[in-house]
Amino acid sequence: MLPLFDNSETLVRINPPAVAVDCQPVYASAHNVLAHPLYNRLDCYLRPVAANALALAASLAKEDGLSLRVFDAYRPVEAQYVFWDHTPDPDFVADPRLGSTHGRGIAVDLTLIDEQKMPLPMGTEFDDFTIVAHHDYGDLPDEVIANRHRLRGYMEAAGFIIHAPEWWHYNLPDPNQYPLIHDGDAVPALLRPEMRARADRTMKNF
Secondary structure (H helix, E strand, O other): OOOOOOOOOOOEEOOOOOOOOEEOOHHHOOOOOOOOOOOOOOOOEEOHHHHHHHHHHHHHHHHOOOEEEEEEOOOOHHHHHHHHHHOOOOOOOOOOOOOOOHHHOOEEEEEEEOOOOOEOOOOOOOOOOOHHHOOOOOOOOHHHHHHHHHHHHHHHHOOOEEEOOEEEEEEOOOHHHOOOOOOHHHOOOOOOHHHHHHHHHHHHOO
């Protein structure tokens, strides 16, 4: 599959028709674990290298009559501070002082949907912060385990790696080679001034 994007841009939009995925950015709405929007971008973005990998994964899923539904992709550094304040658990939320794969534009949270756009059973909802969400959790129906393995197969074949505690999270390997991407305008209503300053300091350290 030929690359859809070159590296001339920092981030590219991955909503259809650019990439054949169903983008449902849950953190642009109040329908998430925070119960309020985390950012105001209604589109999904990734670095070109990650967008090309996602397009490949989508094409592999399509061969089986399935599609990818994206819940979250690029997440501004500033937004990560808001998320961390709500859930300061490094198993599920990256410490913003260290930087996150979402903040580098190389991570995507997603699931599989069928031809009727219905999500396949995965054992938990997206952002379920329990042990049941772990990739290696085995006390699940065979159908759920098969669906998780199927999603993992598409994503790993495209070059992504897992994040063990979350069946929905995939990112490119060697994340520190990709700089953090700042977008303070995406979350102006949610950030206290000290959060913005902390995010600025983080950017200087990466």
